Each structure stands twice: as structure tokens, then as C-alpha cells.
Amino acid sequence: MSRESAPKETDPMDALRTLSDESHTGENRCWPCTVLNLGLVGIGVVFLRARNRPRASLLVAVVGVAVVYLRGYLVPYTPEFAPRLVAASPVPDEWFHGKPSHRESSRQDVTRQESESLADDVGMDGETVLRELSAAGVIEVEGAQLFLATAIDSAWHERMDELADRSLDSLSTALQASLPRVDYTEPYADDAEWVALGSDHKQLLPRPVVVAELAAYEVLGERLDDERLRVAGAEAFRMFLDRCPVCGAELVESSSVSCCGGHLGPRQDPDETLVCPTCEQRLYTFEVSDN
Numbered sequence: 544m545s546r547e548s549a550p551k552e553t554d555p556m557d558a559l560r561t562l563s564d565e566s567h568t569g570e571n572r573c574w575p576c577t578v579l580n581l582g583l584v585g586i587g588v589v590f591l592r593a594r595n596r597p598r599a600s601l602l603v604a605v606v607g608v609a610v611v612y613l614r615g616y617l618v619p620y621t622p623e624f625a626p627r628l629v630a631a632s633p634v635p636d637e638w639f640h641g642k643p644s645h646r647e648s649s650r651q652d653v654t655r656q657e658s659e660s661l662a663d664d665v666g667m668d669g670e671t672v673l674r675e676l677s678a679a680g681v682i683e684v685e686g687a688q689l690f691l692a693t694a695i696d697s698a699w700h701e702r703m704d705e706l707a708d709r710s711l712d713s714l715s716t717a718l719q720a721s722l723p724r725v726d727y728t729e730p731y732a733d734d735a736e737w738v739a740l741g742s743d744h745k746q747l748l749p750r751p752v753v754v755a756e757l758a759a760y761e762v763l764g765e766r767l768d769d770e771r772l773r774v775a776g777a778e779a780f781r782m783f784l785d786r787c788p789v790c791g792a793e794l795v796e797s798s799s800v801s802c803c804g805g806h807l808g809p810r811q812d813p814d815e816t817l818v819c820p821t822c823e824q825r826l827y828t829f830e831v832s833d834n
């Protein structure tokens with residue numbers, strides 16, 4: 544953040560502008576974060592008053608509320624945990640998410656949609672995929688834990704590193720050339736980088752997903768003959784990612800009900816997701832089962 548680079552003669556207005564963070568205020572304000580942080584400020588104020596420190600409590604109240612107003616939150620990393628608290632609380636989700644955020648609504652206006660995977664329409668359920676992969680020796684099971692076989696895992700990471708250095712153009716071409724079921728691809732960039740599938744650009748695959756799935760698809764080709772399983776398996780590989788294949792940032796677990804992810808209807812359970820905080824793209828969605 545720009546705290547170190549703040550100008551020396553600080554005009555109070557400049558200081559306020561430096562503090563303010565548009566990604567969590569205005570239309571982007573996350574109400575779970577705001578409410579939680581104001582609550583924490585309130586607890587601090589009550590605590591200080593109870594200890595007979597009225598001036599300190601006034602200072603905490605003024606500064607706390609101002610920071611939440613300007614930045615959207617006070618406690619670091621609130622956007623990562625507040626949505627989970629809300630999801631776990633009995634308070635209806637629509638109290639916080641009456642309207643979809645600006646970014647989401649702008650994506651929904653056009654007919655294209657973000658796609659989770661190359662395997663979106665392969666039609667194999669997750670359990671079958673994992674069973675087949677483990678029968679082929681690609682995945683190993685230890686107790687309740689799943690692992691990629693060591694040789695597979697290192698081959699996959701090596702290939703991802705190579706693909707990560709490619710331009711978006713060349714990645715898009717490689718994807719089209721490798722997968723028989725993909726007949727048209729085109730690079731597409733807005734505030735993030737994607738490969739669009741189909742000449743109508745109806746599906747957008749995030750760049751890190753393309754890198755991870757294309758690398759996995761190629762590695763699986765040496766072990767599997769079944770094309771559908773290769774594609775579905777490539778999707779399953781992403782659950783084993785701990786870093787972003789494009790920028791190397793550590794992935795953070797988030798919830799799809801959060802200000803940083805997508806919004807679901809009020810009656811749906813939020814899915815847990817793996818998100819790259821740098822690319823601001825979703826790398827994997829762990830579906831919450833209904834049983």
C-alpha cells in the first residue's frame with residue numbers, strides 16, 4: 544500500500560484520499576465487512592469507557608468509524624473472513640447482497656459468461672472422475688486425503704511453468720490446437736485476462752485456469768485414452784493447486800458469497816473457492832454437497 548510513499552507535507556484532504564480504498568467502498572462496499580468492523584469498533588469503545596478512559600474511547604470511535612467509512616473495513620483481511628461469518632450466521636444473505644455488485648452486473652449484461660472449466664459440458668460427475676483417475680494411478684488416496692502421484696505432479700508443474708511464460712495469444716492458439724472439442728479460441732482482456740471459447744465468445748476461461756488445465760490435459764494424455772476423462776481430469780487437477788500457475792501468488796480460500804467472489808441466490812449454500820488475490824480470478828470451486 545502507499546503508506547510509505549505518502550507526501551511529506553500532508554494536507555489532511557490528501558491523507559484522506561490516500562486512505563480511501565475504492566475497491567471496498569461506494570458501490571463495491573461489502574456490508575458484511577462494514578457491519579462486522581463497526582461492531583468491533585463499538586466493542587473497543589465500550590471496553591475503554593468501562594475502564595474509564597473517555598478520551599481514548601472517543602478517539603477509537605472517531606478514527607474507527609472514519610477508517611471503515613473510507614476503506615470499507617478496519618481489521619486487515621476482513622474481506623476474506625467476514626463473508627464466511629455471514630454465511631454461517633442465521634442472518635439472511637439478502638440483507639447484505641440485495642443487488643449484485645457493479646462488476647458482476649456489468650458481466651451479466653453481455654451474453655458471455657465466465658466459465659469454470661474446459662470440462663463444463665463433459666458431463667462426468669466428480670466422483671466418477673476421481674475413481675477413474677485413481678484406478679489409472681494418477682491420484683493416490685491416503686486415508687481421507689487425495690494426492691497427485693509424485694511423477695504426475697512434477698510433470699504437471701513443469702508444464703504449467705512453461706505455459707505461464709507464453710503470451711495470451713500463444714496460449715489461446717495452443718488450447719485450440721490441443722483439444723479436439725475446442726473449435727475456436729481467441730484471447731480476451733478486460734480487467735483480467737481470459738481465453739474466449741467459440742466465435743460468439745460465450746465462454747471465458749481465466750488465464751490461470753487455461754494454464755492449469757492445458758498442462759494437466761497434456762500430462763494426462765500420456766496415461767489415459769479416454770478423451771472425456773482427460774478433459775474432466777484436467778479440471779479436477781486444479782483442486783491440488785496451492786499457488787497461482789500464472790503469477791505464483793499463494794491462493795486464498797474464499798467463499799462465493801463474498802465481496803471478492805460471485806453472488807449466489809439467497810437460498811443457495813455458498814461454495815468454497817480458491818482465488819488468486821493478484822490475478823483476481825477464481826482457480827477452483829469446491830461444490831458444497833446437499834447431503
Ligand SMILES: [Zn+2]
Binds near residue numbers: 791
Ligand atoms: Zn495469479
